[in-house]
Amino acid sequence: MMSTADTVAFDVVDGIAWVRFNRPEKRNCMSPTLNRRMMEVLDELEFREDVGVLVLSGEGTAWSAGMDLKEYFRETEAKGLGATRQAQRESYGWWRRLRWYQKPTIAMVNGWCFGGGYGPLYSCDLAIAAEEAKFGLSEINWGILPGGGATKVVVDLIPMRDAMYHAMTGEAIDGKKAAEWRLVNEAVPLAQLKDRVTEIAKVLLEKNPVALKATKDAVRRVKEMTYDNAEDFLVRAQEAANSFDNNGRKEGIRQFIDEKSYKPGLGAYKRG
Numbered sequence: 001m002m003s004t005a006d007t008v009a010f011d012v013v014d015g016i017a018w019v020r021f022n023r024p025e026k027r028n029c030m031s032p033t034l035n036r037r038m039m040e041v042l043d044e045l046e047f048r049e050d051v052g053v054l055v056l057s058g059e060g061t062a063w064s065a066g067m068d069l070k071e072y073f074r075e076t077e078a079k080g081l082g083a084t085r086q087a088q089r090e091s092y093g094w095w096r097r098l099r100w101y102q103k104p105t106i107a108m109v110n111g112w113c114f115g116g117g118y119g120p121l122y123s124c125d126l127a128i129a130a131e132e133a134k135f136g137l138s139e140i141n142w143g144i145l146p147g148g149g150a151t152k153v154v155v156d157l158i159p160m161r162d163a164m165y166h167a168m169t170g171e172a173i174d175g176k177k178a179a180e181w182r183l184v185n186e187a188v189p190l191a192q193l194k195d196r197v198t199e200i201a202k203v204l205l206e207k208n209p210v211a212l213k214a215t216k217d218a219v220r221r222v223k224e225m226t227y228d229n230a231e232d233f234l235v236r237a238q239e240a241a242n243s244f245d246n247n248g249r250k251e252g253i254r255q256f257i258d259e260k261s262y263k264p265g266l267g268a269y270k271r272g
């Protein structure tokens with residue numbers, strides 16, 4: 001019997017927190033135990049000084065095979081409505097936490113990604129997949145609708161016809177197709193996946209962290225706003241960010257205007 005702590009693995013190297021679903025023998029499907037542990041790990045890492053970017057990946061051949069059909073569905077249903085609602089709160093809870101996480105996040109999709117896996121996939125700001133990875137809304141194949149937000153995820157990210165086909169047929173697609181559909185940013189051969197993700201993480205590590213958090217939240221928020229509401233929100237959001245970081249943007253302006261040491265259109269200013 002695996003202990004709670006074992007269901008999620010993580011280490012922090014050079015500013016990057018590598019967090020991994022760690023039930024490879026169960027294809028990293030999400031049990032209530034794993035969901036509770038993931039929330040603890042996210043808590044522990046969120047405000048650590050030595051963490052600038054969080055990468056979520058999976059041990060073994062899977063990223064995550066979705067919800068655990070046995071422990072998340074069958075066993076909690078058997079305990080009644082209260083247990084079902086609790087299990088939902090615990091999984092949706094950490095996905096929501098991740099959607100608004102303090103640090104930028106990257107889903108590194110190394111293998112199988114099914115059903116409920118689309119929740120954390122969407123929660124991550126960026127997603128890079130192995131070409132060999134397989135994605136599917138498999139719910140229809142075992143007789144339910146794509147719940148836990150999965151339907152919302154595909155309708156938000158991919159065109160309607162593709163979303164409908166994906167949800168109704170339950171056919172899996174590979175990483176290349178997922179990139180073509182924009183379910184992920186890009187796909188690279190599995191052998192290059194970690195290098196590519198590290199490269200992107202390093203770009204993020206060079207940016208002003210206050211501005212990064214404000215930016216990622218703004219992108220998610222404005223999607224559902226009118227233009228005028230967004231314009232107003234962005235003014236307020238920047239002013240709020242200023243109160244956390246008074247020197248960053250001044251330094252950014254100084255290095256461009258006075259020092260002429262970089263061009264914001266082409267790269268980031270040097271942080272002290």
Ligand code: COA
Nearest residue numbers: 025026027029065066067068069070112114115116138139
């Ligand atoms: N829930 C519960 N158990 C799961 C699981 C899930 N979502 N996904 C995999 N497992 C378990 C299997 O039951 C098996 O357990 P066992 O070793 O005790 O028999 C183990 O993980 C390995 O799975 P297996 O099917 O043998 O691996 P595979 O590499 O041949 O196939 C998948 C991988 C992902 C294609 C296949 O496991 C699968 O279809 N899983 C379900 C995916 C799904 O529909 N998820 C959506 C849920 S919302």
